Amino acid sequence: MMKFGLLPRIITAIVLGILIGLIAPNPLIRIFATFNGLFGNFLGFIIPLLIIGFIVPGIGAIGKGSGKLLGWTAAIAYISTIGAGLLAYFTANSLYPSMLAGQSLQEFANPEEALSAAYFDIEMEPLMGVMTALLLSFLFGIGIAAVNSEPLLKLANDFRSIIHLVIEKIIIPLLPFHIFGIFANMTHAGQVGSILNIFIKVFAMIIVLHIAYLLIQYTMAGSVQKRNPLSMLKTIIPAYFTALGTQSSAATIPVTLRQTKHIVKNDKVADFAVPLLATIHLSGSTITLVSCAMAIMFMQGQSAAFALMFPFILMLGITMVAAPGVPGGAVMAAIGLLESMLGFGPAMTALMIALYITQDSFGTACNVTGDGAITAIVDRIGQR
Template structure:
C-alpha cells in the first residue's frame, strides 16, 4: 500500500529542518539554501501571471452560463460573503496580533551583522507580462467569451488552465517544501526565526476561531431568513466540513456538499446550480486565512497594515481567486501577484505567506464549502425557487 505523506506534514518537516539546520549551517550551506529559494522564487514570479490568466478568464466565462437572475444573486452573495470575511479578518488581526509579537522583528535580517546569505547565481525569469496586465486581459477575455459564447476560445483556455494546473500540481506543490525549507534555513542562519515561529501558533488559533465566527454569521443569516435553527443547519453541513478537511478541495467535496445542502430544505434545483458555482467563487475561509496571514507578515516587517491599503486588496482578492486551482494552496497561488503589487511583498514575505497559508489550507477550504450551504439557502429565499425552474 502506498503511503501518502501529505503536503501539510511535509511543510511542517521542512520548517523544522530548516530552523534546525539553518541555526548551525556554515555560510556556504546557507548560500545553497538561498540559491534554490531565489531560483524557485523567480519561477513563481514568472508563472503567477499565467495562473491569473489561465484560471480567471475561463472562470469568468463559465459564470455566463445559466439563469441570469439566479446567477447574479449567487455571485453577489458569494462576493459579499468573501468581502465581509476579509474585512472581519483585518480588524481581528490588527487588534489581536500586535499583542503577541514585536513589530518589525523580521526587519532585523537586513542588519549587516545578521544578513541573510546570498545566492551563488542570478537566474532571471522575467514574466511574459505583469500581474495587472494579466488581470485586465483575463477580465477582457473572460467577459468576451461569456458574451459571445465562443466555444473555440473557451476550449483553448480550458486546456490552458489544465496545463497550468499540471504545473502547479507536479512542479510547484512538490517543490514548495524545499522552498520553505530554504527560506526558514536562511532566516535561522540570519537569526530571525524565533518571532516567525511564534506568529505561526498565534495566527493558527486566531484563524480557526474566525472561520467558525464566519460560519455562525452565515448560518444565523440563512436560518433567520428561512425560519430555521442555525445550529441545526450547521450540524447538517458538518459532513461537508470534515470531507473538505481531508480533500483540501472545494471541487472534490461538491457531491457531499450538495447532498447535505439538500437536507437543509432548500430547493434542490437551486442547490444543484448554486453549490458547484460557489465551489469556485465563494472563498470566505480562504480570504480570512490570506488576510490574517498578510497582516501578520506585515507586522513582522514593521509595516503598518492600514484598512485603506488592505480594503482594495480584499476587493481584488475576491475576484482574483475565482476558479482558483483545485489543488492545495490554489488560492494563495492566485493571490501572490496581489501581495507583490498591492502590498509590496518581497520573495521572503511571499514564502512566509505560502507556509502560513498551507498550514491552514484544509480548514479554509472546509469553511468555504460549509458556507456554501448557507449561501444556497439565502439565494433560495430570495428567488423562492422560481428561477431554478428555468434551469
C-alpha cells in the same frame, strides 16, 4: 448493522493518517503519495465535467428565473468574501500589536518540497479549465432556460446522472483513502508542526474567525429559511471535514451538494449553486490570506493601513475566482496582489506560501461550509 457513515470514515482517515505518518517508513508514505497523485489527477479531470453536469441542468430546469438567481448567488458570494476579509482586517489590526509583540520575520522553505514524492504519475489533462467550464455552464444553462428546450434539458439531466454515478461509485468511496494519504504525508514530512509552533497564535485567531463567520452566515440563512441555524450547520459538517482533508472546495463538491440538499427546499437550486460557489465563494480563504499577510507585514515592520488593505481585499474577491480547485490554489492566485499591492518581496512571499499551505484545509473547510448557508439564502430568494 449500523452504517459506517461518511463523517466517521473521514475522521477515522484523519486520525489514522496522523498516526501512520508518525511511524511509517518513507517507501510506504510514497505509496500513499502515489495514490494521492493519481486520485488528485482524476479529480482535476472530473471537476470541469462535474461543474457542467450540475450547473447546466440546474440552471436550465429552474427556467426563466435562473438569470436572477445566478446574479443573486454571485453577488451574495462576493459580499460574503469581502465581509470575511474586513472581519479579518479589523480583528488582526486590534490584536496583533499585543499578540505578535517581539516577533521578527523568519524565512521558511516551501513546505511542499518536504512531502514524499510519488513513485510515478499519470497525467489526466482536463478537457477544459474551471473558468471555461463555468462560462459554458452559464451559456448552455441560461440558453436552455431561454428557449425552453426539453431535448437539451433531458440531455443535460442524463449527463448529470452519469456524473452522479461517478461520484457515488468512485469519488465518495475513495475519498477517505485520499484524505488518509494527505495527512500521513504531511505528518511524515513534519511540515505542519514546524510552522504552527511559531504561528500558533495567528492560526488560533484564524480558526476562531472562521467559526465566528460561519455562525454569522448560518444565523442569516436560518433567519431567512426560518430554521434553527445550529441544526443547519450540524447538517453541513461532513462537508467541513471532507474539505479539511482534501484542501479543495471543488473536490468537496459531491459531499457539499449532498449535505446542502438537506437544508434547502429546492434541490435544483443546490445543483447549480453549490458547484458555482465552490469556485467563487472563498470567505475562509480570504480570512486566512488577510490574517497571514498582515502578520507578515507586522513582523516586517510594515504598515497595514485600511487604505492599503481594503483595495487588496476587494481584488482578492475577484482574483481568487481563478484559483484552481487544488490545495494552495488561493494563495497562488493571490501572489500577484501580494507583490503588487502590498509590496511583498521574495522572502515574504515564500513565508506567505508556507503559512497558507500549512493550514489551507481550515480555510477551505470554512469556504465549503459557508456555501451551504449562501445556497439556503438563494433558495429562499428563488421562492419569491
